[in-house]
Amino acid sequence: xxxKRLTQQISHLLETSDKVExxxxxxxxxxxxxxxxxxxxxxxxxxxxxxxxxxxAQCHLFVYLDPQKQxxxxxxxxxxxxxxxxxxxxxxxxxxxxxxLDTQQRQTLMPGLAQAERDDIRKLASYPEKTAGxxxxxxxxxxxxxxxxxxxxIKLRLEAPxxxxxxxxxxIDDQRRLLGTLSLRELILASPDSLIENIMLPEVVSVxxxxxxxxxxxxxxxxxxxxxxxxxDESKLVGIVTYDDAMDAAEEEATEDAQKSASVxxxxxxxxxxSLWELYSKRxxxxxxxxxxxxxxxxxxxxxxxxxxxxxxxxFFMPLLVGAGxxxxxxxxALMVRxxxxxxVEYKDWTKVLRKDALVAMALGLSMGVTVxxxxxxxxxxxxxxxxxxxxxxxxxxxxxxxxxxPFILSKLNLxxxxxxxxxxxxxxxxxxxxxxFGFATLLLQL
Amino acid sequence: xxxKRLTQQISHLLETSDKVExxxxxxxxxxxxxxxxxxxxxxxxxxxxxxxxxxxAQCHLFVYLDPQKQxxxxxxxxxxxxxxxxxxxxxxxxxxxxxxLDTQQRQTLMPGLAQAERDDIRKLASYPEKTAGxxxxxxxxxxxxxxxxxxxxIKLRLEAPxxxxxxxxxxIDDQRRLLGTLSLRELILASPDSLIENIMLPEVVSVxxxxxxxxxxxxxxxxxxxxxxxxxDESKLVGIVTYDDAMDAAEEEATEDAQKSASVxxxxxxxxxxSLWELYSKRxxxxxxxxxxxxxxxxxxxxxxxxxxxxxxxxFFMPLLVGAGxxxxxxxxALMVRxxxxxxVEYKDWTKVLRKDALVAMALGLSMGVTVxxxxxxxxxxxxxxxxxxxxxxxxxxxxxxxxxxPFILSKLNLxxxxxxxxxxxxxxxxxxxxxxFGFATLLLQL
Numbered sequence: 001x002x003x004k005r006l007t008q009q010i011s012h013l014l015e016t017s018d019k020v021e022x023x024x025x026x027x028x029x030x031x032x033x034x035x036x037x038x039x040x041x042x043x044x045x046x047x048x049x050x051x052x053x054x055x056x057a058q059c060h061l062f063v064y065l066d067p068q069k070q071x072x073x074x075x076x077x078x079x080x081x082x083x084x085x086x087x088x089x090x091x092x093x094x095x096x097x098x099x100x101l102d103t104q105q106r107q108t109l110m111p112g113l114a115q116a117e118r119d120d121i122r123k124l125a126s127y128p129e130k131t132a133g134x135x136x137x138x139x140x141x142x143x144x145x146x147x148x149x150x151x152x153x154i155k156l157r158l159e160a161p162x163x164x165x166x167x168x169x170x171x172i173d174d175q176r177r178l179l180g181t182l183s184l185r186e187l188i189l190a191s192p193d194s195l196i197e198n199i200m201l202p203e204v205v206s207v208x209x210x211x212x213x214x215x216x217x218x219x220x221x222x223x224x225x226x227x228x229x230x231x232x233d234e235s236k237l238v239g240i241v242t243y244d245d246a247m248d249a250a251e252e253e254a255t256e257d258a259q260k261s262a263s264v265x266x267x268x269x270x271x272x273x274x275s276l277w278e279l280y281s282k283r284x285x286x287x288x289x290x291x292x293x294x295x296x297x298x299x300x301x302x303x304x305x306x307x308x309x310x311x312x313x314x315x316f317f318m319p320l321l322v323g324a325g326x327x328x329x330x331x332x333x334a335l336m337v338r339x340x341x342x343x344x345v346e347y348k349d350w351t352k353v354l355r356k357d358a359l360v361a362m363a364l365g366l367s368m369g370v371t372v373x374x375x376x377x378x379x380x381x382x383x384x385x386x387x388x389x390x391x392x393x394x395x396x397x398x399x400x401x402x403x404x405x406x407p408f409i410l411s412k413l414n415l416x417x418x419x420x421x422x423x424x425x426x427x428x429x430x431x432x433x434x435x436x437x438f439g440f441a442t443l444l445l446q447l
Numbered sequence: 448x449x450x451k452r453l454t455q456q457i458s459h460l461l462e463t464s465d466k467v468e469x470x471x472x473x474x475x476x477x478x479x480x481x482x483x484x485x486x487x488x489x490x491x492x493x494x495x496x497x498x499x500x501x502x503x504a505q506c507h508l509f510v511y512l513d514p515q516k517q518x519x520x521x522x523x524x525x526x527x528x529x530x531x532x533x534x535x536x537x538x539x540x541x542x543x544x545x546x547x548l549d550t551q552q553r554q555t556l557m558p559g560l561a562q563a564e565r566d567d568i569r570k571l572a573s574y575p576e577k578t579a580g581x582x583x584x585x586x587x588x589x590x591x592x593x594x595x596x597x598x599x600x601i602k603l604r605l606e607a608p609x610x611x612x613x614x615x616x617x618x619i620d621d622q623r624r625l626l627g628t629l630s631l632r633e634l635i636l637a638s639p640d641s642l643i644e645n646i647m648l649p650e651v652v653s654v655x656x657x658x659x660x661x662x663x664x665x666x667x668x669x670x671x672x673x674x675x676x677x678x679x680d681e682s683k684l685v686g687i688v689t690y691d692d693a694m695d696a697a698e699e700e701a702t703e704d705a706q707k708s709a710s711v712x713x714x715x716x717x718x719x720x721x722s723l724w725e726l727y728s729k730r731x732x733x734x735x736x737x738x739x740x741x742x743x744x745x746x747x748x749x750x751x752x753x754x755x756x757x758x759x760x761x762x763f764f765m766p767l768l769v770g771a772g773x774x775x776x777x778x779x780x781a782l783m784v785r786x787x788x789x790x791x792v793e794y795k796d797w798t799k800v801l802r803k804d805a806l807v808a809m810a811l812g813l814s815m816g817v818t819v820x821x822x823x824x825x826x827x828x829x830x831x832x833x834x835x836x837x838x839x840x841x842x843x844x845x846x847x848x849x850x851x852x853x854p855f856i857l858s859k860l861n862l863x864x865x866x867x868x869x870x871x872x873x874x875x876x877x878x879x880x881x882x883x884x885f886g887f888a889t890l891l892l893q894l
Contacts, residue, residue, distance in 0.1 A: 029650055032670050160632050167614050167631070167673075184614070184631065185607050203476055221694045223479050226614075226673075243690045247668045250694065254701040255785050261708065262781030262869060263774060271786040272796070279807045283778050284814055287843070290774055291818060297766030298826075305759055312756050319744030319769070319877050327710060327737055327870040331730050334709030338702050339718040349719070360726045367731055371738060379745075396734070422709060422869035423774040430766050 006037040014045060019052050026057060035064030043072035051081065055088050063093045066273070071100040074109075083112025086121075090139050090164055095124030124239075132216060133209035135249055136230045136239030139164035143171045145179055145197035149190045156184070165242050168226045171200050176236040178204055178229055206231050209238060216241050217250035218343050257341055260418035261334060263290065286423065293427035297322075297434045304438035307445065313380050314441050317372075317388050322433040324368055324392060325399035326426035332357065332403030333420045340407055340417045350408045354401075361400035369393035387444050391437040398436070399429040453484040461492060466499045473504060482511030490519035498528065502535050510540045513720070518547040521556075530559025533568075537586055537611055542571030571686075579663060580656035582696055583677045583686030586611035590618045592626055592644035596637045603631070612689055615673045618647050623683040625651055625676055653678050656685060663688050664697035665790050704788055707865035708781060710737065733870065740874035744769075744881045751885035754892065760827050761888050764819075764835050769880040771815055771839060772846035773873035779804065779850030780867045787854055787864045797855045801848075808847035816840035834891050838884040845883070846876040 013022045026034055038046055046069070050058045062070060062085060074082055074097065086094060086109060098106065098121050110118055120138060127133025141163050143152045156166050169187070171180040180200030190199050205219055206229045219228050220243050227240040241249075256266040263286035267274055301308065308314060336353070339345035345353060369389040376385030403425045407417035460469045473481055485493055493516070497505045509517060509532060521529055521544065533541055533556060545553065545568050557565055567585060574580025588610050590599045603613050616634070618627040627647030637646050652666055653676045666675050667690050674687040688696075703713040710733035714721055748755065755761060783800070786792035792800060816836040823832030850872045854864035 030652065030670050157635055160636055166635075188604055188613075189607055205477065217694060217698075221691060221698065223477055224691045226690075243673075243694070244668060244671045247664060247690070247694060247697070250697060250701075251664075251668065251789060254697075254705075255789060258701075258705065258708065258781055258785040261705065262777045264778050264782060267782075270789070270791040271782055271800075272791050276803065276806055276810075279804070280810050283775070283807070284811055287771060287774055287778075287811060287815060288818055291767060291771060291815070291822075294767040294770040295822070297770070298763040301763045301766070308762060309756075309759050312752055315755060315762060316745040316748045318765075319748070319881065320738060320741040322766070323741040323744070323874060323877060324734060324738060326873065327734055328730070330709045330869050331711050331734075334705055335711060335714075335718055338705040342698060342702060342717070344717040344719050353718075356723065357726070360723055360730070363723075363727045364731055364734060368734060368738070371735055375738075375742070422777050422873075426773065426869075426873065427770060430770060434766065 003033075003037055006033075007040075010034075010037055010049070011041075014049055014052075017052065022049070022052055023054075023057070026053070026061070031060045032064045035061055039066065039069065043069065043076050046073050047076050050085075055084060058085055059088045059090075063089065067096065067100050068273075070097050071105075074101060075105060079108050079112050082109055086113060087117060090137060094121055095134075098125045127209060130213045130249075130252075131209065132207045132211045132213060132228075132230045132241060133239070135213050135216065135245050136209070136241045137164045137245070138239050140227070140229075140237075140240040141166050141169045142237070143169050143182065143196050143200075145171050145173070145195070145200070147196050148192065149187055149194045149196070149199070150192035152182075152196060153187060153192075156187070164240075165227060168240075170204075170229055170237055170240070171196055172237050176238075178206060178231065178235070178237045180204060181229070183226070204229060207241070208233070213241075213249040214253050214341070217246040217253075220246045253341070257337065257418040260416060261337060261421045263287075263421040263423040286421075290423055290427045293424075294430065296431040297427075300431055300434035300438070304434075304442060307438055307442045311384075311441065311445065313384060314387075314438070316379070317376070317384070318434075318437065320372060320375075321388065321391055321395050321437050322430050324372075325395035325429040325433040326422075327399075328361070328364055328368075328396045329399035329403035329425040329429040330422035332361070332400045333406055333422065333425045334403075336404055336407040337418050337420055340411060347408060347411050354404060357404050358401065361397045361404070364400060365393040365395075365397035368396045383444070387437075387441050390444075391433075391440050394436050394440075395429070395433045398432055399425075402429055402432070450480075450484055453480075454487070457481075457484055457496070458488075461496055461499075464499065469496070469499055470501075470504070473500070473508070478507045479511045482508055486513065486516065490516070490523050493520050494523050497532075502531060505532055506535045506537075510536065514543065514547050515720075517544050518552075521548060522552060526555050526559050529556055533560060534564060537584060541568055542581075545572045574656060577660045577696075577699075578656065579654045579658045579660060579675075579677045579688060580686070582660050582663065582692050583656070583688045584611045584692070585686050587674070587676075587687040588613050588616045589684070590616050590629065590643050590647075592618050592620070592642070592647070594643050595639065596634055596641045596643070596646070597639035599629075599643060600634060600639075603634075612674055612687075615687070617651075617676055617684055617687070618643055619684055623685075625653060625678065625682070625684045627651060628676070630673070651676060654688075655680070660688075660696040661700050661788070664693040664700075667693045700788070704784065704865040707863060708784060708868045710734075710868040710870040733868075737870055737874045740871075741877065743878040744874075747878060747881035747885070751881075751889060754885055754889045758831075758888065758892065760831060761834075761885070763826070764823065764831070765881075765884065767819060767822075768835065768838055768842050768884050769877050771819075772842035772876040772880040773869075774846075775808070775811055775815075775843045776846035776850035776872040776876040777869035779808070779847045780853055780869065780872045781850075783851055783854040784865050784867055787858060794855060794858050801851065804851050805848065808844045808851070811847060812840040812842075812844035815843045830891070834884075834888050837891075838880075838887050841883050841887075842876070842880045845879055846872075849876055849879070 141156055141159050160166050167184045169182050180202045181204045182200045205223055209230055209232050216228055227242045229237055230239040232238045259266055265282040267282055369392045372392045373385050373389035376388040406420035410420055411417045588606050607613050614631045616629050627649045628651045629647045652670055656677055656679050663675055674689045676684055677686040679685045706713055712729040714729055816839045819839045820832050820836035823835040853867035857867055858864045
């Protein structure tokens with residue numbers, strides 16, 4: 001409601017080209033909210049609005065638009081306006097926008113920029129998605145070890161408007177090798193004459209440009225730092241990833257894992273914006289692949305045709321058994337996938353985890369076996385009850401173990417453990433369940 | 448490996464009580480790593496180590512120990528040592544520790560603290576878990592609107608050692624009502640004579656003490672702020688939640704959702720530390736509950752006994768059909784649960800999402816129906832193929848719709864949408880699948 005009123009208000013101000021009132025409005029609210037209010041405007045109108053604002057205000061607003069909108073607006077801009085906007089943008093945002101543009105747009109844009117800026121954009125835009133390099137910004141502040149605190153503070157004040165953060169600074173040598181780090185708080189508290197080398201923290205936790213972005217939020221959260229420095233393969237400082245970009249990465253990773261855990265290929269945009277075709281194509285692949293897994297269960301059933309034909313009652317218990325195995329497997333897989341993702345459990349802990357969880361799997365199997373024994377007695381007599389209870393124990397036990405091991409196996413094969421999804425585990429456990437259940441039944445009923 | 452060597456080194460220094468070397472070691476590494484290295488020491492040994500350190504160093508190290516270890520170490524401390532440590536701890540950490548202690552420990556501790564500190568602890572410890580109140584710290588810096596920038600900077604420098612952050616400051620009136628906010632960067636860049644009221648940002652995004660912690664990382668990430676202020680029911684500022692605590696909360700929430708999405712009750716500790724009994728008890732409840740859901744499928748099968756007995760081949764296709772429906776349902780549920788959790792989709796979007804996704808569900812059903820038609824032809828003849836294909840279409844379509852709606856229904860009932868897990872959806876869809884499949888079969892085979 002509020003947003004709708006705001007959108008109308010902005011529309012009105014735009015129609016009357018009321019610059020003063022627009023700027024006042026923007027000053028009194030957060031850019032993110034303002035950007036959300038104009039999100040659905042046509043690109044041409046957003047452009048018109050941006051051009052009413054000062055360049056820094058343009059930037060602040062522009063970076064909150066969603067990437068597709070940014071690229072649409074950029075396409076309608078004149079070369080000069082775009083170059084001006086680009087030059088004032090923070091580097092990481094700039095590289096992201098650059099990646100959104102098509103070849104022609106890039107060619108239009110580049111001549112308007114300074115050489116250093118062109119190099120910077122090309123460099124940042126060259127790192128593969130979801131790596132530290134793609135996430136980092138080059139807008140960090142550096143100090144030298146032989147500077148005094150007061151000299152450093154003066155420099156920081158001068159640089160503050162252009163830097164993504166000045167709250168954490170990095171001490172480098174002539175080759176840009178990282179010597180240490182200092183927070184602004186420590187600088188403010190230190191005596192003005194102290195030398196940086198005497199007060200800096202010499203051991204800095206850093207990541208490599210090629211590292212997976214997944215690591216970064218873990219590091220920031222574990223060490224309670226505001227940013228993590230990024231080094232290239234020559235150990236030179238090339239950027240930092242700040243906590244806010246790390247938080248976005250963490251959310252992206254958790255969303256991707258949640259999607260994979262349900263056998264959906266990772267979506268490229270949020271559900272609210274995704275196209276029907278993309279939503280379909282990200283789901284159908286796994287659904288069809290899993291059909292072939294389910295054929296195994298069907299083949300298992302066909303193999304036991306005689307047993308089934310002679311004892312139709314066995315079929316009634318099948319959903320119960322096979323379902324319980326799949327559920328236990330999904331539980332174990334989800335627990336493992338998440339523990340591997342947060343770094344709580346690592347690949348090397350496999351055997352330890354297996355030993356511990358095998359006991360739990362056994363206890364679960366026993367409890368479930370006892371539960372269905374009574375259900376079996378009630379609905380099929382003592383013979384069926386025994387078959388169902390025994391099968392339940394093994395199906396739940398083996399289902400749990402499969403769910404537990406699959407993420408480790410995928411991780412060993414350098415695949416994402418999150419692919420060990422509920423549906424995949426369920427399909428595998430279903431086939432094992434059919435074999436165990438009807439195997440037992442054939443054996444025990446023949447005795 | 449590295450950690451093991453470090454652990455041995457620390458053990459050795461402890462045995463020889465080498466204070467100087469211990470302090471040197473601690474200075475050269477991050478407290479989090481040091482704490483991880485001593486995590487498995489007995490409480491008595493950790494206490495001995497802490498007492499070799501200065502009070503601030505004790506604090507820094509202590510807060511990185513896990514909560515159980517903190518409480519063990521606290522139990523072995525003398526009343527005076529504990530009170531001293533407590534007084535130097537940051538307030539949020541203090542309240543967490545207080546919550547870990549038993550009644551007797553609390554009674555031992557309280558008399559050693561100043562009245563203001565006791566009140567502060569009791570207040571912070573009184574907010575329910577997983578609310579903004581429980582997550583917040585009272586270690587924030589406040590300014591007054593009629594102060595100048597230079598006066599404010601002097602005050603911040605004085606307070607810096609005691610505050611959790613000085614990078615974001617809050618402007619309050621005599622009643623502690625929040626008037627605005629300023630970042631340290633803005634303060635540094637402003638002219639020293641400016642009045643705070645003229646440069647502060649008057650619209651501050653805040654949360655209520657009773658708000659769910661889930662909201663906070665979303666706000667921090669959306670507005671790119673370093674902390675969110677927390678207000679009580681009289682709109683007075685009572686604390687702030689900083690980005691690092693928000694990141695921990697986000698990870699906790701994502702883990703909880705991942706667990707719920709596999710029908711595991713939320714675990715109280717990470718997998719690596721959880722007891723066998725807890726792991727068992729968090730899984731068995733849902734497993735047994737779902738047994739009763741699966742009984743529905745069994746009853747459905749019993750109902751169609753005649754059809755099955757006459758056409759055993761129908762059974763072979765059951766895992767395929769029922770599995771595919773469950774998989775499609777799990778996909779839809781996981782996508783919705785995650786979208787609701789990140790705020791990308793809200794409850795009010797239900798009908799819009801349903802309209803859009805019903806088309807996708809139909810397309811998925813069609814594709815799957817066509818796929819299995821050929822499998823049916825190959826393995827059972829044209830009649831079976833038709834039954835299987837038709838059933839597949841409906842099972843996948845209805846499975847998707849159930850998976851899509853369940854999170855919204857749970858959310859409407861004020862339950863956590865994440866409970867709409869794969870196993871729950873699978874169990875419900877299984878039963879519908881059995882009815883649809885054998886219903887069609889009975890109908891078509893009679894014709």
